[in-house]
Amino acid sequence: MDITAGVTVAIVALPLALAFGISSGVSAAAGLVTAVVAGLVAAIFGGSNVQVSGPTGAMAVVLAPVVAVHGASTVPLLAIMAGAMLVLMGLFGLGRVVSLIPWTVVEGFTLGIAIIIFLQQVPMAFGTTATVGLNPALAAAEAIGQADWSIAWQTVLIVVITWLLIVLLPRIHPAIPASLLAVVVATVIVIAFSMATPRIGELPSALPAPSIPTFEMSSLSSLIGPAVSIALLAAIESLLSARVASRMADTGPYNPDRELSGQGLASIASGMFGGMPATGAIARTAVNVKTGARTRVSSIVHALLLLLVIYVGAQLVSTIPLAALAGVLMATAVRMVAPRTIKAVLRASRSDILIFFTTAAITVAFDLIVAVWIGIVVAAIVALKHVADQAGVRREELPGERVDGDERIALVRIDGAMFFGAAERLQREFDEFTGIEVVIIRLSHLGGLDSTGANALVEIIETFETRGVTVLIKGLQPRHRQMAGAFGVFSALRDERHAFDTLEDAVAHARSHIARGPWRDQTRKA
Numbered sequence: 001m002d003i004t005a006g007v008t009v010a011i012v013a014l015p016l017a018l019a020f021g022i023s024s025g026v027s028a029a030a031g032l033v034t035a036v037v038a039g040l041v042a043a044i045f046g047g048s049n050v051q052v053s054g055p056t057g058a059m060a061v062v063l064a065p066v067v068a069v070h071g072a073s074t075v076p077l078l079a080i081m082a083g084a085m086l087v088l089m090g091l092f093g094l095g096r097v098v099s100l101i102p103w104t105v106v107e108g109f110t111l112g113i114a115i116i117i118f119l120q121q122v123p124m125a126f127g128t129t130a131t132v133g134l135n136p137a138l139a140a141a142e143a144i145g146q147a148d149w150s151i152a153w154q155t156v157l158i159v160v161i162t163w164l165l166i167v168l169l170p171r172i173h174p175a176i177p178a179s180l181l182a183v184v185v186a187t188v189i190v191i192a193f194s195m196a197t198p199r200i201g202e203l204p205s206a207l208p209a210p211s212i213p214t215f216e217m218s219s220l221s222s223l224i225g226p227a228v229s230i231a232l233l234a235a236i237e238s239l240l241s242a243r244v245a246s247r248m249a250d251t252g253p254y255n256p257d258r259e260l261s262g263q264g265l266a267s268i269a270s271g272m273f274g275g276m277p278a279t280g281a282i283a284r285t286a287v288n289v290k291t292g293a294r295t296r297v298s299s300i301v302h303a304l305l306l307l308l309v310i311y312v313g314a315q316l317v318s319t320i321p322l323a324a325l326a327g328v329l330m331a332t333a334v335r336m337v338a339p340r341t342i343k344a345v346l347r348a349s350r351s352d353i354l355i356f357f358t359t360a361a362i363t364v365a366f367d368l369i370v371a372v373w374i375g376i377v378v379a380a381i382v383a384l385k386h387v388a389d390q391a392g393v394r395r396e397e398l399p400g401e402r403v404d405g406d407e408r409i410a411l412v413r414i415d416g417a418m419f420f421g422a423a424e425r426l427q428r429e430f431d432e433f434t435g436i437e438v439v440i441i442r443l444s445h446l447g448g449l450d451s452t453g454a455n456a457l458v459e460i461i462e463t464f465e466t467r468g469v470t471v472l473i474k475g476l477q478p479r480h481r482q483m484a485g486a487f488g489v490f491s492a493l494r495d496e497r498h499a500f501d502t503l504e505d506a507v508a509h510a511r512s513h514i515a516r517g518p519w520r521d522q523t524r525k526a
Contacts (some may be wrong), residue, residue, distance in 0.1 A: 001292030006301025008291045009052055011177040013284050013302060014309060017055055018200060018317065019325035023120050024060035025067035026075050026276055028200045031055045033207065034270045036307045038278030042266035043299035047259030048242040050251045050293045052284040052302060053266055055276050057117045057332065058237050063276065064120065066226045074223060077213040079271030081227035086234055086264030095256025098239040105375035106240060107341055108356040112363025112371060114336035121326035127155040127198065137364065154195045155323040162186045162327025179328050186324035197321040203314040210272040230277045236372065238263045238280035248289045351382040384421045391416030393429040398507055405514035413442040418453030430460050438510040439464055442503065444475030454487035461492040470513055472498045474506040
């Protein structure tokens with residue numbers, strides 16, 4: 001089954017590797033080399049048994065503006081730099097961090113990437129080239145406006161034929177390699193009718209010799225920012241892909257730290273052979289699992305078959321029309337976000353909708369990594385608000401039979417977390433308690449306490465004591481004692497013995513305090 005899966009994935013990966021290489025602004029050859037070298041190295045050293053790695057749409061989206069500014073010659077060096085960062089991330093155990101990224105951010109990010117991939121293909125679909133560095137939406141509009149329709153009608157026709165075949169062939173039988181057959185049919189049509197459509201062009205008939213890319217130290221600093229973005233994207237995409245694969249079938253657990261290091265080594269190797277940075281490819285990995293892959297053999301077979309294409313089929317591949325690859329990527333982009341995902345988001349809370357579409361919009365308008373960070377920040381703010389909303393002050397009845405004077409005792413419970421997001425509101429709620437002589441603050445339900453919350457608790461105690469109300473605290477958990485002590489919660493009490501472990505003791509002391517009358521000692525112990 002692993003051999004069959006490897007062959008199937010290679011058939012799926014070939015047109016995608018070529019297309020993503022071109023879409024990134026580098027070359028089809030770079031995409032193919034990356035699929036071979038990075039695919040092989042990641043299969044051996046990665047943390048997943050079934051992950052398929054290579055050039056991806058998200059990486060192409062990140063690389064395109066970098067190539068526009070720094071040139072295609074810097075891409076192999078960027079692959080090595082980003083790869084080294086990934087190896088370090090794996091060694092420092094950062095593989096679990098991706099689990100902290102909210103689902104709405106990931107899906108919004110994916111939608112944004114899909115839109116960019118689609119827009120990037122519009123110039124090729126109309127037989128033109130995009131202006132270097134132009135936003136994909138503006139470049140698409142410019143391509144349509146400046147298209148030479150003596151050629152554009154032919155390229156658009158090829159895109160439509162390719163796309164229709166990709167959509168219709170799987171309906172005949174799911175096992176049909178729709179993308180590859182669509183590209184073959186489109187190529188045959190272009191050759192048979194001598195259509196004047198741009199082709200891939202010459203490809204190398206062998207792997208280049210490995211080498212360290214040449215660079216100048218003065219230009220290295222300007223590449224650090226792009227390298228960090230590439231490393232972060234590779235980490236996010238690879239770990240998400242590995243996690244999805246681990247849930248699709250019983251393929252064994254994946255090691256996220258090893259996955260990061262393995263992907264780092266794959267990008268370093270790819271850069272040494274003149275390729276691009278690589279990541280785990282979700283679509284190809286899914287195909288791998290669905291066709292029966294259970295071990296690393298399938299991913300290795302996929303890489304070796306693509307290597308065979310370089311040595312045997314380079315001349316045939318060079319005749320493929322660019323419009324056919326544009327059609328493949330447009331179809332891929334449309335399928336990246338499932339309709340059920342959009343429906344699920346629209347049925348969710350308003351905050352989830354905001355996070356999803358904000359992340360997608362920023363991805364398209366600005367930068368993928370910026371979009372992820374902003375999405376995480378917005379999600380964190382929403383999560384903090386939710387946590388703050390759960391916090392509250394609730395007055396409870398005193399336990400046991402009611403006795404005279406109980407109306408002058410307030411038993412108050414703090415629920416949730418007392419932190420910077422909720423501290424001020426909790427203080428206002430305490431201000432509403434009047435006409436009492438003793439307040440018992442139950443802290444056993446306190447979910448969290450930060451410095452702001454501890455300081456607010458001190459101010460609450462001091463405010464009550466200034467008004468002549470004795471404060472007793474009950475049930476402060478051991479994990480909160482250090483924070484409370486550091487900010488003077490215990491010293492703020494009239495007597496440090498006013499901190500109790502049980503509710504019974506606190507209530508008994510409060511009742512004895514009321515029984516002693518208003519002439520009780522008001523002095524604060526040092």
